[in-house]
Amino acid sequence: MNLTLKVWRQKNATAPGRFEAYEAKDVLPEMSFLEMLDVVNEELMERDEEPIAFDSDCREGICGTCSLVINGIPHGGRKGATVCQLHLRHFKEGDTITIEPWRAKAFPVVRDLVVDRSAFDRIIQAGGFVSVSTGGVPDANAIPVPKADAELAMDAAQCIGCGACVAACKNASAMLFVAAKVSHLGLLPQGKVEKDRRVAKLVEAMDAEGFGNCTVTGSCEAVCPKEISLHFIARLNRDYAVAMLKGRAV
Amino acid sequence: MNIIANLFKSSLGKKYIMAVTGGALFLFVVGHLLGNLQFFLGPEVINRYGHFLQANQEILWPARLGLLVMAALHIWSAVKVSAENRAARPVPYADWHPTVASYASRTMLLSGVIIAAFVIYHVLHFTVQTKSINFTGQSFVALRDTEGRHDVYRMMVAGFQVPLVSGFYVLAMALLCLHLSHGIGAMFQSLGWKDEVYGPWIDRSAKMLAWLIFLGYVSIPIAVLLGYGKEAVK
Numbered sequence: 001m002n003l004t005l006k007v008w009r010q011k012n013a014t015a016p017g018r019f020e021a022y023e024a025k026d027v028l029p030e031m032s033f034l035e036m037l038d039v040v041n042e043e044l045m046e047r048d049e050e051p052i053a054f055d056s057d058c059r060e061g062i063c064g065t066c067s068l069v070i071n072g073i074p075h076g077g078r079k080g081a082t083v084c085q086l087h088l089r090h091f092k093e094g095d096t097i098t099i100e101p102w103r104a105k106a107f108p109v110v111r112d113l114v115v116d117r118s119a120f121d122r123i124i125q126a127g128g129f130v131s132v133s134t135g136g137v138p139d140a141n142a143i144p145v146p147k148a149d150a151e152l153a154m155d156a157a158q159c160i161g162c163g164a165c166v167a168a169c170k171n172a173s174a175m176l177f178v179a180a181k182v183s184h185l186g187l188l189p190q191g192k193v194e195k196d197r198r199v200a201k202l203v204e205a206m207d208a209e210g211f212g213n214c215t216v217t218g219s220c221e222a223v224c225p226k227e228i229s230l231h232f233i234a235r236l237n238r239d240y241a242v243a244m245l246k247g248r249a250v
Numbered sequence: 251m252n253i254i255a256n257l258f259k260s261s262l263g264k265k266y267i268m269a270v271t272g273g274a275l276f277l278f279v280v281g282h283l284l285g286n287l288q289f290f291l292g293p294e295v296i297n298r299y300g301h302f303l304q305a306n307q308e309i310l311w312p313a314r315l316g317l318l319v320m321a322a323l324h325i326w327s328a329v330k331v332s333a334e335n336r337a338a339r340p341v342p343y344a345d346w347h348p349t350v351a352s353y354a355s356r357t358m359l360l361s362g363v364i365i366a367a368f369v370i371y372h373v374l375h376f377t378v379q380t381k382s383i384n385f386t387g388q389s390f391v392a393l394r395d396t397e398g399r400h401d402v403y404r405m406m407v408a409g410f411q412v413p414l415v416s417g418f419y420v421l422a423m424a425l426l427c428l429h430l431s432h433g434i435g436a437m438f439q440s441l442g443w444k445d446e447v448y449g450p451w452i453d454r455s456a457k458m459l460a461w462l463i464f465l466g467y468v469s470i471p472i473a474v475l476l477g478y479g480k481e482a483v484k
Contacts, residue, residue, distance in 0.1 A: 072347030238442025
């Protein structure tokens with residue numbers, strides 16, 4: 001099949017970007033979207049042109065590295081799938097496809113479709129962890145965990161930190177990401193000890209990075225490849241309010 | 251520890267302010283509607299109600315000031331949050347698909363601004379009773395019923411008989427309905443009172459309440475335009 005691609009090209013963070021049109025000729029419906037870009041890049045290299053820079057790693061939907069906005073939807077709009085899990089059979093012969101990077105002040109473009117997501121790393125460093133004192137291995141059943149809490153924590157722990165929530169939000173808000181981390185760590189007994197301090201630190205770091213605010217449009221939940229629920233944001237709001245009222249959020 | 255400073259500075263704090271003040275304004279909207287609907291019980295009832303409110307200045311003014319503070323904080327947080335949201339995406343998408351984001355959720359600022367403009371007009375129209383903006387050529391201040399009370403009933407009929415005034419009223423109520431259809435649910439979300447169990451129920455109730463409020467409010471100008479109460483203004 002043949003496709004026309006409108007791709008965002010930008011030399012570096014400071015250079016102005018623009019859209020360039022490319023033809024993807026004789027690509028197969030079985031190919032993944034990223035394989036199609038590989039084919040286009042090979043042709044570009046043969047012609048001695050600069051290949052399109054894009055992020056990818058595992059290509060099996062678990063690492064959170066790939067990050068393309070396809071026709072206005074992060075990861076291309078397939079429910080619960082990253083862009084590496086998007087295949088060309090979901091497009092029609094002759095389609096024109098717009099490909100853009102994640103757009104957010106906190107995610108500056110590094111080159112073409114690659115953005116710098118270290119803002120997420122800095123948020124995690126601020127408190128997205130559980131402090132564990134080293135020592136002997138504790139008995140496996142010494143700390144009881146209610147099944148429902150464990151399930152909920154694991155739902156939140158599915159977050160792979162790809163940043164699609166930020167990319168999809170009209171306000172470029174990172175609240176679904178932060179909410180997932182807060183519930184993932186705060187619901188389990190080992191992480192509960194630092195719950196208040198963690199939520200305070202994470203929100204403070206999130207605000208400092210220049211992400212927008214949540215206006216509950218639900219776009220983040222809709223594009224999340226791990227289908228993290230919007231209810232985790234309500235939980236974040238609740239946890240933060242509790243921390244604030246206890247005087248632990250300053 | 252400075253809870254107040256944090257409330258006004260942090261992203262989540264501003265959402266709490268937005269939600270709490272929005273909730274207070276929502277309660278006012280419900281109360282005001284219930285008061286207004288007494289219009290259909292006749293001049294005696296609505297005039298007595300109007301007189302009751304006007305006669306208790308000690309309650310009226312604190313309530314007004316409270317509402318003003320709520321509205322001011324609601325607007326302040328909206329302006330602040332919107333500015334931050336714009337700044338968070340300096341380069342817009344060339345092609346953007348709203349996916350599941352509802353029209354109401356994407357236009358809260360716009361619907362809010364128009365509602366605010368309406369509220370200013372509405373207060374001048376029926377509370378301050380500025381003659382020049384009611385388009386009837388008569389002053390509402392002078393309207394008195396047989397017991398010497400302000401004739402609220404006649405004011406409402408005369409006021410809403412002007413199609414332009416009723417039209418703006420209906421438009422504003424439609425936007426209020428849109429604003430609330432998103433706002434009520436978002437209020438629970440922002441305060442963290444939503445989860446898998448109550449979430450869907452809250453969203454459905456929000457839409458239903460928004461519709462009921464719309465229908466309740468517009469029933470009065472529409473009834474008047476259809477001829478209800480015209481004998482009172484002859």
